[in-house]
Amino acid sequence: MSKTLFEKLWDIHVVMDIDGDAALLAIDRVLMHERTGGVALESLALAGRPVLAPERAFATMDHIVDTRPGRGDATLMPTGTAFIQATRQGARAAGIHLFDITDPRQGIVHVMSPEQGILIPGITLVCPDSHTCTQGAFGALAWGIGSSEAEHALATGTLRVQRPGTMRIMIDSQLKPNVSAKDLALHILSRIGSAGARGKVLEYAGSAISALDAEGRMTLCNMATELGAFTAIIAPDQKIFDYVKGRPFAPQGVDWDAALASWQSLYSDPDARFDTDLRFDAADVVPMVSWGTSPQQSLALGAPVPTAQAVAGRDTAEAHARARDYMDVTPGQPVTGLRIDGAFIGSCTNSRLSDLRRAAAILKGQHVADHVRAICVPGSSQVKAQAEAEGLDRIFLDAGFEWREAGCSMCFFAGGESFGPQQRVISSTNRNFESRQGPSTRTHIASPETVAASALAGVIAAAPVREISL
Amino acid sequence: MTPFTSMTAIAAPLIRDNIDTDAIIPSREMKTVGKTGLKEGLFAGWRYLAMGSRDLTPDFILNQPAYRDAKFLLSGANFGCGSSREHAAWALAEYGFRAIVAPSFNPIFHGNCIRNGIVPVTLAIDDITELADAMPAPIHISLEEMQVTGADGIALPFHLPEEARRALLLGLDPIGQTLLEADRIKAFLAKDALSRPWIYPN
Numbered sequence: 004m005s006k007t008l009f010e011k012l013w014d015i016h017v018v019m020d021i022d023g024d025a026a027l028l029a030i031d032r033v034l035m036h037e038r039t040g041g042v043a044l045e046s047l048a049l050a051g052r053p054v055l056a057p058e059r060a061f062a063t064m065d066h067i068v069d070t071r072p073g074r075g076d077a078t079l080m081p082t083g084t085a086f087i088q089a090t091r092q093g094a095r096a097a098g099i100h101l102f103d104i105t106d107p108r109q110g111i112v113h114v115m116s117p118e119q120g121i122l123i124p125g126i127t128l129v130c131p132d133s134h135t136c137t138q139g140a141f142g143a144l145a146w147g148i149g150s151s152e153a154e155h156a157l158a159t160g161t162l163r164v165q166r167p168g169t170m171r172i173m174i175d176s177q178l179k180p181n182v183s184a185k186d187l188a189l190h191i192l193s194r195i196g197s198a199g200a201r202g203k204v205l206e207y208a209g210s211a212i213s214a215l216d217a218e219g220r221m222t223l224c225n226m227a228t229e230l231g232a233f234t235a236i237i238a239p240d241q242k243i244f245d246y247v248k249g250r251p252f253a254p255q256g257v258d259w260d261a262a263l264a265s266w267q268s269l270y271s272d273p274d275a276r277f278d279t280d281l282r283f284d285a286a287d288v289v290p291m292v293s294w295g296t297s298p299q300q301s302l303a304l305g306a307p308v309p310t311a312q313a314v315a316g317r318d319t320a321e322a323h324a325r326a327r328d329y330m331d332v333t334p335g336q337p338v339t340g341l342r343i344d345g346a347f348i349g350s351c352t353n354s355r356l357s358d359l360r361r362a363a364a365i366l367k368g369q370h371v372a373d374h375v376r377a378i379c380v381p382g383s384s385q386v387k388a389q390a391e392a393e394g395l396d397r398i399f400l401d402a403g404f405e406w407r408e409a410g411c412s413m414c415f416f417a418g419g420e421s422f423g424p425q426q427r428v429i430s431s432t433n434r435n436f437e438s439r440q441g442p443s444t445r446t447h448i449a450s451p452e453t454v455a456a457s458a459l460a461g462v463i464a465a466a467p468v469r470e471i472s473l
Numbered sequence: 474m475t476p477f478t479s480m481t482a483i484a485a486p487l488i489r490d491n492i493d494t495d496a497i498i499p500s501r502e503m504k505t506v507g508k509t510g511l512k513e514g515l516f517a518g519w520r521y522l523a524m525g526s527r528d529l530t531p532d533f534i535l536n537q538p539a540y541r542d543a544k545f546l547l548s549g550a551n552f553g554c555g556s557s558r559e560h561a562a563w564a565l566a567e568y569g570f571r572a573i574v575a576p577s578f579n580p581i582f583h584g585n586c587i588r589n590g591i592v593p594v595t596l597a598i599d600d601i602t603e604l605a606d607a608m609p610a611p612i613h614i615s616l617e618e619m620q621v622t623g624a625d626g627i628a629l630p631f632h633l634p635e636e637a638r639r640a641l642l643l644g645l646d647p648i649g650q651t652l653l654e655a656d657r658i659k660a661f662l663a664k665d666a667l668s669r670p671w672i673y674p675n
Contacts, residue, residue: 015669018661019654025636027651029661031672039558041506052648058674082504089506126672133557133581149559149585150508151647159651161658165634167580197491198551202580231551233580254671262671297491319549322490415556418501436493436555442524 005272007169008238009204012144012269016127024166030156032059032121034130035099036112037090038066038417043131043153044093053097055160060099061121062090065111067417068104070380070407075104079419097157108251110383110409113137113351117221118385120250124239124266129156134351134433135234136227140220141247142239142269144204147228167233170203170279171271174211176286181468183361184219185353185431185450187211188226189291189301191283196317197299201231203279206271211285212237217246218355225352226433229298238270290465292449293435294338295326300435302338304453304465310334329437330445331425338447339463345428346377346458347440348404348451350414353431354382356389358451362431363395365455365466366402372461376422377404380412404458416441429457475590476644479615480571482544485534486605487516492548493555494582498564500556511564539609547605548575550598553582562589572614574601574621587637590644592616594631603627616642 006014018027035043040062047054054060067083068074076084087104094101102108108119113134116122124142129135131153138145148162156162178187192199205227207220215223220237227235244263247253254262271277293301294308299317302309311323311334318326332338348354348362359381371377379399381387387409390396396406413420414432421441422428428446431454432439435446449457452466501524502514513527520535522528529536535543546565552575553561562585565573572592586593594614596604603623604612610624616638621629633641640647651658666673 019657022634022636022639024634027654027658029658029665038500038503042508045506046508050648059672080501085506123671125669131557131559133555135557147557147581149557149562149581149588151559151588152584155648155651158648159655159658160662161651163636163647163651165636197554198577201551201577228581229554231554231577231579252674258671262669265669319490322549325489415495415500417503434493434555436491436495438499438518439495442518 005275007271007275027161028164031126032128033156034112035062036065037086039131039150041089043150047154052158054157057098062094063102065410068410070410070412080417107384111351114382120253133228137221137225139234139236140224141243146234168203168278171206171277173282174209178285182288183450184222186291190288192298193301198231205232205235207237218357296437305339308332308334341463343429344426345422347430349380350432352433353451359390362451362455363398367398371403371458377458379404380407381409384409429454474644477641481611481613483609484545484547485540485543486547488549490549491551494561497561503560508563512567515564515568545572550576552578554579557581559585600629
């Protein structure tokens with residue numbers, strides 16, 4: 004019988020069926036960060052429940068840890084230190100892998116995991132973090148869970164999972180040279196909305212997906228949670244196998260050969276059926292930016308903010324008015340040209356080496372507008388080291404950007420750093436929710452290229468169309 | 474976990490789409506590593522006049538005297554989107570909420586509700602608006618009958634997967650349940666280690 008990629012992965016991992024459409028699934032890898040991992044480890048220890056397979060569990064520091072140079076356990080987030088220390092103690096006591104603050108492997112969990120070869124095709128991987136869907140980009144079944152489920156996965160090596168529905172988005176033809184995976188993600192969000200894939204395993208396929216590199220695929224899958232998806236997934240191909248090979252936790256030797264042979268069958272059979280099947284044309288996608296307070300409220304750079312009537316099928320009149328007032332934008336007015344106060348490059352969406360290279364290509368030899376506070380936060384300590392080896396840090400610093408230690412940083416506000424109330428920020432992150440980057444801070448999400456170009460212009464602006472020459 | 478069979482209570486209408494978990498409990502309000510001490514932070518950005526203050530916003534629904542004893546929340550689509558933080562469910566449960574009625578839920582938040590004794594009830598937005606219009610009259614939610622009964626007697630059936638329904642009805646501890654299957658898990662792992670040895674580091 005024909006199967007989708009998701010169905011193949013599901014079947015490999017079923018320990019037993021429960022109540023019809025649910026199953027007990029084996030979980031191959033559990034990842035944690037200090038925001039939600041510490042509480043799970045502490046709760047498990049209090050219940051006297053050991054971690055079944057500590058050698059297959061990993062913790063890192065990304066959410067709370069400061070990204071200012073010279074950081075330690077102290078944080079700008081009040082009480083943040085307690086989360087760091089609880090995670091460290093919990094991880095050590097349970098014997099799980101810990102990539103602590105000073106470890107060269109430390110980084111945002113969804114950047115660190117592929118980098119270290121923890122993420123490989125064909126596995127189940129969970130993390131108490133909504134952006135775990137990022138890791139579906141390598142053909143793994145990877146999804147975000149709550150802390151209680153993390154405890155369950157750690158204690159039992161399994162999760163009780165209600166079988167999700169399936170959805171495929173085929174993206175034909177090719178993205179234009181000035182359009183990135185982030186623009187594609189925002190394009191899809193603007194078309195199908197924040198619940199467009201609710202509860203589904205969303206498989207991305209088609210020629211435009213094959214053309215994306217491993218990092219671009221992660222960017223695209225990262226935003227599936229903003230579509231309400233259970234997770235996203237892409238069939239792994241040679242680009243992914245090449246990326247994974249030789250990484251520290253990836254299979255080696257005969258294990259590599261056996262794994263690679265098994266990964267060759269990880270694709271949806273040609274006549275497999277999906278509950279929902281959509282098609283997009285990559286040639287239709289242009290650079291995008293959000294105007295409102297939900298990622299679905301995104302539009303083409305240069306296009307006017309829609310009227311409430313124009314988006315009546317998507318946003319209620321109240322939601323539209325609320326977003327418009329919060330963001331201080333006017334229907335009919337383009338977002339391009341709005342004066343910005345801040346520019347942020349980072350997050351599990353866009354903080355990998357290729358993201359920094361593309362932004363640096365735009366910034367090279369130029370300086371951000373005087374009124375703009377610009378910050379670049381590499382996604383991992385390894386990305387930071389690689390970027391510095393290439394001299395990208397000099398380009399960012401010379402352009403007037405702050406160059407930070409790795410972590411989630413100002414993607415979200417936890418009581419520490421913020422750009423400030425009513426400040427308008429162009430950001431390579433994933434969420435433009437009210438107060439996401441700080442109380443009353445106005446976030447416009449876009450690609451790193453658009454963030455870089457806007458920082459230079461001092462207003463929201465499109466990146467120049469040109470060849471990348473670094 | 475406290476079981477839920479049925480309950481009659483006031484439902485607070487907070488009908489907005491896309492209420493995210495950071496609105497339910499802002500990250501800055503997650504001050505301790507544990508799962509408790511969170512009810513003060515529930516909807517803090519809306520409930521209090523300023524960040525860090527505890528001065529109540531008078532017109533916020535939960536601050537109105539008629540809704541002080543609300544046990545249910547009526548809301549808009551995509552409730553609980555955003556961060557996976559279970560603190561959102563913990564804060565709602567600690568505050569006293571036993572059911573959230575919305576047209577749709579974020580899948581991670583939906584799972585977090587079930588693990589914390591909160592019933593996620595999915596109804597059409599028109600039905601929710603109708604229930605809201607009749608507030609603050611008590612409504613009845615029965616998990617046994619899978620039905621919401623409005624103050625005017627209107628009966629609105631809802632659906633929940635059987636595994637979730639049973640866990641809520643019995644207040645089950647899923648880890649305890651799964652550990653009963655330890656032998657089957659062990660057998661699976663032994664077999665799997667032969668077919669996928671690269672999954673299992675030595």
